[in-house]
Amino acid sequence: MEIKSIKYDYNNMMSAYIGEKEGIKPKELSAVKAKAIEAHEYVAKNRGKGMMGWTELPYNQKEIVEDIIFTAKKVRRSCEAFVVLGIGGSALGPMAVFQALCHLRHNDLPKSKRKAPKFYVEDNVDPERMKSLLDILDLNKTIFNVITKSGSTSETMSQYLIIMDLLKKAFGDKAKDHIIATTDKVNGSLIKIAKAEGLKTFFIPDGVGGRFSQLCPVGLFPASVLGVDIKMLLKGAGFADRSARKADFKTNAPLISATLQYIAINKGKNINVMMPYADSLKLMADWFAQLWGESLGKAVDLNGKTVYAGQTPVKAVGVTDQHSQVQLYTEGPFDKVVTFIGVEKYREEVLISGGLDNVPNVSFLSGHTLNELINCEMLATEYALTKNQRLNGMITLPEVNAHTIGQLLMFFMLQTAYIGAMLNIDTYNQPGVEEGKNATYALLGRAGYEDKAKELKSRPEKCPNYIVK
Amino acid sequence: MEIKSIKYDYNNMMSAYIGEKEGIKPKELSAVKAKAIEAHEYVAKNRGKGMMGWTELPYNQKEIVEDIIFTAKKVRRSCEAFVVLGIGGSALGPMAVFQALCHLRHNDLPKSKRKAPKFYVEDNVDPERMKSLLDILDLNKTIFNVITKSGSTSETMSQYLIIMDLLKKAFGDKAKDHIIATTDKVNGSLIKIAKAEGLKTFFIPDGVGGRFSQLCPVGLFPASVLGVDIKMLLKGAGFADRSARKADFKTNAPLISATLQYIAINKGKNINVMMPYADSLKLMADWFAQLWGESLGKAVDLNGKTVYAGQTPVKAVGVTDQHSQVQLYTEGPFDKVVTFIGVEKYREEVLISGGLDNVPNVSFLSGHTLNELINCEMLATEYALTKNQRLNGMITLPEVNAHTIGQLLMFFMLQTAYIGAMLNIDTYNQPGVEEGKNATYALLGRAGYEDKAKELKSRPEKCPNYIVK
Numbered sequence: 001m002e003i004k005s006i007k008y009d010y011n012n013m014m015s016a017y018i019g020e021k022e023g024i025k026p027k028e029l030s031a032v033k034a035k036a037i038e039a040h041e042y043v044a045k046n047r048g049k050g051m052m053g054w055t056e057l058p059y060n061q062k063e064i065v066e067d068i069i070f071t072a073k074k075v076r077r078s079c080e081a082f083v084v085l086g087i088g089g090s091a092l093g094p095m096a097v098f099q100a101l102c103h104l105r106h107n108d109l110p111k112s113k114r115k116a117p118k119f120y121v122e123d124n125v126d127p128e129r130m131k132s133l134l135d136i137l138d139l140n141k142t143i144f145n146v147i148t149k150s151g152s153t154s155e156t157m158s159q160y161l162i163i164m165d166l167l168k169k170a171f172g173d174k175a176k177d178h179i180i181a182t183t184d185k186v187n188g189s190l191i192k193i194a195k196a197e198g199l200k201t202f203f204i205p206d207g208v209g210g211r212f213s214q215l216c217p218v219g220l221f222p223a224s225v226l227g228v229d230i231k232m233l234l235k236g237a238g239f240a241d242r243s244a245r246k247a248d249f250k251t252n253a254p255l256i257s258a259t260l261q262y263i264a265i266n267k268g269k270n271i272n273v274m275m276p277y278a279d280s281l282k283l284m285a286d287w288f289a290q291l292w293g294e295s296l297g298k299a300v301d302l303n304g305k306t307v308y309a310g311q312t313p314v315k316a317v318g319v320t321d322q323h324s325q326v327q328l329y330t331e332g333p334f335d336k337v338v339t340f341i342g343v344e345k346y347r348e349e350v351l352i353s354g355g356l357d358n359v360p361n362v363s364f365l366s367g368h369t370l371n372e373l374i375n376c377e378m379l380a381t382e383y384a385l386t387k388n389q390r391l392n393g394m395i396t397l398p399e400v401n402a403h404t405i406g407q408l409l410m411f412f413m414l415q416t417a418y419i420g421a422m423l424n425i426d427t428y429n430q431p432g433v434e435e436g437k438n439a440t441y442a443l444l445g446r447a448g449y450e451d452k453a454k455e456l457k458s459r460p461e462k463c464p465n466y467i468v469k
Numbered sequence: 470m471e472i473k474s475i476k477y478d479y480n481n482m483m484s485a486y487i488g489e490k491e492g493i494k495p496k497e498l499s500a501v502k503a504k505a506i507e508a509h510e511y512v513a514k515n516r517g518k519g520m521m522g523w524t525e526l527p528y529n530q531k532e533i534v535e536d537i538i539f540t541a542k543k544v545r546r547s548c549e550a551f552v553v554l555g556i557g558g559s560a561l562g563p564m565a566v567f568q569a570l571c572h573l574r575h576n577d578l579p580k581s582k583r584k585a586p587k588f589y590v591e592d593n594v595d596p597e598r599m600k601s602l603l604d605i606l607d608l609n610k611t612i613f614n615v616i617t618k619s620g621s622t623s624e625t626m627s628q629y630l631i632i633m634d635l636l637k638k639a640f641g642d643k644a645k646d647h648i649i650a651t652t653d654k655v656n657g658s659l660i661k662i663a664k665a666e667g668l669k670t671f672f673i674p675d676g677v678g679g680r681f682s683q684l685c686p687v688g689l690f691p692a693s694v695l696g697v698d699i700k701m702l703l704k705g706a707g708f709a710d711r712s713a714r715k716a717d718f719k720t721n722a723p724l725i726s727a728t729l730q731y732i733a734i735n736k737g738k739n740i741n742v743m744m745p746y747a748d749s750l751k752l753m754a755d756w757f758a759q760l761w762g763e764s765l766g767k768a769v770d771l772n773g774k775t776v777y778a779g780q781t782p783v784k785a786v787g788v789t790d791q792h793s794q795v796q797l798y799t800e801g802p803f804d805k806v807v808t809f810i811g812v813e814k815y816r817e818e819v820l821i822s823g824g825l826d827n828v829p830n831v832s833f834l835s836g837h838t839l840n841e842l843i844n845c846e847m848l849a850t851e852y853a854l855t856k857n858q859r860l861n862g863m864i865t866l867p868e869v870n871a872h873t874i875g876q877l878l879m880f881f882m883l884q885t886a887y888i889g890a891m892l893n894i895d896t897y898n899q900p901g902v903e904e905g906k907n908a909t910y911a912l913l914g915r916a917g918y919e920d921k922a923k924e925l926k927s928r929p930e931k932c933p934n935y936i937v938k
């Protein structure tokens with residue numbers, strides 16, 4: 001396979017193309033260059049340390065990759081359905097890579113045409129959804145991968161309890177053959193349980209948080225079960241990482257991209273729209289939404305100053321959302337940056353074959369391919385946004401394959417690390433979710449949360465006038 | 470079935486609950502009351518007129534509903550897959566109702582457990598996606614429903630050309646038995662084609678735009694094929710419509726909801742998060758995103774004044790997005806209104822059955838149900854947002870069923886109509902998408918678009934320095 005780089009085109013972020021009023025001026029870019037270089041240095045200096053263990057994943061997993069591939073092969077042969085029990089980073093990455101690199105209707109293909117088991121990722125605790133899963137699974141032919149670093153994620157552990165109970169009732173001692181755990185090597189509840197039950201286990205390395213975990217066993221094992229070339233995925237990630245070694249806007253795509261977003265945020269663009277023109281990349285926008293939202297959405301900066309930082313990610317898909325969101329993007333408030341993700345060469349070509357000579361506003365389509373149509377529509381939307389002075393950039397993948405997806409994952413993680421450093425926040429924590437977790441424990445009557453339960457009870461009564469039926 | 474109303478709780482929009490700084494004060498509400506009453510009057514006066522034909526759909530479709538049910542029964546019996554070819558409003562409504570009211574893994578169920586054909590909605594022109602669809606369909610056992618009012622929607626008509634060509638090659642004269650058209654009764658290309666080909670046809674009534682079309686044959690026919698009780702859906706919509714007859718904040722939920730959003734927009738809340746705590750309602754948030762984004766995102770108001778109106782819809786799902794977006798919602802900028810959609814009674818109950826007495830941060834879950842867990846998590850998230858002074862409201866469905874979904878659809882459409890009137894914009898047009906459409910035609914070399922092609926060619930060259938590989 002020929003190695004080709006993804007590219008990032010930011011012409012339409014700049015004043016020369018988008019106009020002086022909205023566009024970013026070269027002098028604005030120059031003004032933050034020192035900050036960008038500082039952010040680059042910070043990331044370079046902290047690579048592999050603290051919560052930045054993810055930067056080394058393309059390079060330090062040789063043995064584990066062999067174990068993953070070996071185990072994945074066995075799993076692929078021995079089950080008809082493979083189910084991930086996980087939420088947040090333990091679900092979004094596996095889903096995104098599955099959709100990008102497997103057949104778009106993988107689960108709908110007849111068994112003879114599928115080279116891997118059906119794939120399900122369960123990232124909610126909706127009882128209707130859990131029941132619907134049990135309705136369609138043959139437990140005998142199903143393997144589960146429970147993923148949580150701490151083992152105390154209520155959602156995932158609830159699912160584990162339900163499934164393990166069913167497996168034990170069905171298979172007794174053999175239940176353990178149906179569950180593989182991905183968790184911390186030493187700490188937490190899941191490793192404790194896995195040891196007691198004798199489960200096959202993969203480990204989440206230190207310094208790799210949920211939303212940065214797709215390139216460790218969290219993402220690699222499901223991908224490998226599905227037949228994805230995970231060595232190539234890591235190669236792509238390493239390729240993108242090495243392209244970003246210099247603090248140079250001309251060669252470091254994630255750095256210039258982070259810098260432009262930083263400027264845009266300071267100009268009041270509080271919305272970040274990610275709009276791939278490919279169904280295969282739809283869930284990549286979902287994965288990105290967690291990465292961006294959870295990393296940058298912080299109340300205080302590293303000096304303890306209140307900042308309420310963050311930019312809200314919005315997921316869109318081209319051309320679909322042209323018929324839903326583009327009216328707003330073109331005519332609504334000037335509050336967004338839109339990033340298109342284009343594909344140079346789709347893996348299929350479909351000719352618009354039929355003809356209708358007597359219907360001119362349909363017949364002009366005949367003889368074109370869907371490939372031409374989707375590409376023209378992307379360029380046309382880019383043109384329309386630009387004409388309306390809306391900031392937009394474009395990432396182009398030469399093709400969607402394991403290497404370019406590896407690049408894209410690393411591009412987004414580096415971009416996030418850079419902008420986090422520029423914003424002077426802790427990119428890797430998520431203190432804001434603790435309040436809700438503790439309230440959940442209190443509402444469920446967990447021991448130790450009695451004070452929180454009291455606090456919840458002491459809230460003012462809701463006003464019945466403010467409830468309308 | 471007992472008729473129960475959905476309810477809207479806006480306590481956490483108000484200063485008494487969310488604090489003086491962020492909360493809406495009763496006097497702020499009083500200050501816009503006259504405007505709200507005016508908007509209500511405008512909607513009441515224009516019901517059924519111009520582009521407000523949708524208000525009458527619960528009442529004026531008796532005969533057409535019988536035809537739909539009759540045809541749907543035949544279709545359900547005679548095919549194994551039913552495919553909608555449509556985009557925007559012709560896709561989002563059918564998908565939302567399917568997900569809300571059918572089994573959550575409908576297509577994965579074995580044929581013996583499904584009472585309706587498999588269901589696919591094709592709302593993109595990605596060649597990989599189209600090819601993947603053809604990979605899994607048996608044309609012999611498939612019926613297509615092509616939906617476009619004008620018949621000039623490039624995406625849908627491209628799909629039609631491809632599919633009709635395949636059907637004619639496979640079945641000759643019998644091809645027409647595999648396609649049903651939903652379009653305008655008199656005007657446009659699709660009705661012309663349908664007549665020439667002898668297709669069974671349903672009509673989209675005058676005054677019903679794409680994003681307001683779910684309660685006409687656009688949405689009703691697919692729903693009926695899938696076994697949804699469409700009479701009950703319309704009853705629910707009528708029920709919600711009649712509840713909104715008075716301009717009274719105490720009884721008119723969509724009016725108070727629109728008014729609060731109007732105030733919030735004026736306070737700079739440019740993001741509207743819709744967060745159902747039910748997988749079955751996930752695509753309802755997608756349908757809402759088009760309704761809200763495309764209706765309110767307008768550059769000029771009815772007086773021709775430049776306003777750049779709009780509020781960006783964001784789709785989230787509870788509890789899933791607690792592990793992705795809630796960090797941002799809790800700690801990020803004060804730029805959002807979050808609306809939860811809760812469900813009082815899920816259609817299934819799942820017990821967290823297993824036990825792990827020696828692992829206290831897991832064992833407390835045992836004995837609870839997923840129903841309790843998801844509800845506690847929603848209340849806990851509501852509490853965390855409120856404690857952090859984030860505006861939030863809650864819509865509660867007694868249960869997800871045809872009646873409450875009908876109510877919810879009408880609630881959102883009325884809310885949109887009210888706020889559009891308050892913003893003094895044309896809620897029903899979408900001029901901003903014309904630019905992109907015309908550019909697409911020009912790029913594809915369509916006759917009559919030569920000037921646009923010239924304009925596109927005359928754009929300044931992109932600067933290669935602003936393209937990073």
